[in-house]
Amino acid sequence: MKVGFIGLGNMGTPMAKNLADAGHELVVWNRTASKADPLKQQGARVAKTPAEAARDVEVVVSMLADDHAAEEAVLGKDGIVSALPKNAIHVSSSTISVALSERLTKAHTDAGQGYVSAPVFGRPEAAAGKQLWVVAAGPKAQVERVRPVLTALGRGLTELGERPSAANxxxxxxxxxxxxxxxxxxxxxxxxxxxxxxxxxxxxxxxxxxxxxxxxxxxxxxxxxxxxxxxxxxxxxxxxxxxxxxxxxxxxxxxxxxxxxxxxxxxxxxxxxxxxxxxxxxxxxxxxxxxxxxxx
Missing domain, CATH: 1.10.1040.10 (N-(1-d-carboxylethyl)-l-norvaline Dehydrogenase; domain 2)
Incomplete structure (x- = not known):
């Protein structure tokens, strides 16, 4: 699949690497661009904005530190919502508030886009070893579409129904x-x-x-x-x-x-x-x- 990845911190970088190792075509973005260098060497394209990373992909995954960073990357100027194609899906793996997850669900729905919340349990070494446990929630058809991405991130997956904020x-x-x-x-x-x-x-x-x-x-x-x-x-x-x-x-x-x-x-x-x-x-x-x- 063609996948955008937003956020290359201690968790995001090994998660994105696992997606590349699984054969997904990656375009990545991070506020500090130099953190994308290892993935660039694996063939990933480096975007200049979250919008660019979300444009023309089937799925965009975000792994950001907090509500502020997630809101800015998704809803801000040059954010994911502004560019993600209709029917493409945003998979949010960030640990964010229930309230923000509900706002993101509405924003994507209003834009004709999909939204699956899929935070993970595990530390950076677990991410590097593909040992994360993923908890995912969202419309069943959307979860099924992104399953190849979710299974590439870790050792297991628990589905929690159709309301994305349940995963948060x-x-x-x-x-x-x-x-x-x-x-x-x-x-x-x-x-x-x-x-x-x-x-x-x-x-x-x-x-x-x-x-x-x-x-x-x-x-x-x-x-x-x-x-x-x-x-x-x-x-x-x-x-x-x-x-x-x-x-x-x-x-x-x-x-x-x-x-x-x-x-x-x-x-x-x-x-x-x-x-x-x-x-x-x-x-x-x-x-x-x-x-x-x-x-x-």
Whole structure:
């Protein structure tokens, strides 16, 4: 298929590479044009605007950092909506708000274009290894049309019905779950360490008794080692996602008290200059609250 790809950050670049490896013809755009160089070497054409990347394609995929970037790239001047052919489909893999997803659905529908929301679970290394899990929602016929693109991005796909924003709700709920898990891990490690137990020893117990899934074990390892850079997923993005989960909860009248606590802890990290560290730097904040001297 002829595919446009918007956003070549830590996640977007390996995702676009997987599409190229799967034989799709790519035209790519990124605000910092030099990030497109590796894909250019694979034969991708580099566009100067999101509109140019969306023009004359069957599918355009976007993977952008937040609502502001997504809104500008889709609805702004020279945005996707202005150029995507009628009946072509925008696949949004960005982690954005439910409200923006609903706005994008309407904008594409009004323009005679398709829209499928397909955020992904996984870090950059999972994207590079084609191990992402895709959650997709949108009109069934449109999801079927873009299935070759979705399956090229990861190891599996869950379909969530015909309302695109449902996929955003699931993504935000999942990221809230991960953030909650990291907060619990961080507090447990801080308690053990403050009581004289070495982090490495507690990690060994954790792996032997509690670890059932790689995601849990990986974050426990990062917290135990105090290894928060380079960031696979930045702490400031954790703040953004938990804030969006709270926004969705407020709209649906669902109290999320732990999410409120997590938001404040993420905000503390950003205020302390940790925004570009991995979001598992919650572990460092827990140590500081416990009066533990920073290690590692």
């Amino acid at each position: 709700t699931v993504k935000l709920s999942g990221n809230f779950l991960i953030a909650s898990m990291m907060e619990a891990l961080s507090e447990a490690f801080a308690l053990a360490e403050k009581c004289g137990v070495e982090r490495a020893a507690f990690l060994d117990v954790f792996k032997s008794v509690f670890a059932k899934a790689p995601i849990f074990e990986n974050y426990a390892g990062a917290i135990a080692k105090g290894q928060y850079s380079p960031a696979g997923f930045a702490l400031r993005l954790g703040l953004k996602d938990v804030s969006l989960a709270l926004e969705a909860g407020r709209a649906a009248e669902v109290p999320l008290p732990l999410a409120s606590l997590l938001r404040d802890h993420f905000l503390t990290g950003v205020a302390q200059g940790r925004g570009d560290e991995d979001w598992s730097a919650l572990g460092a904040l827990a140590q500081e609250r416990a009066g533990i001297t920073k290690k590692g």
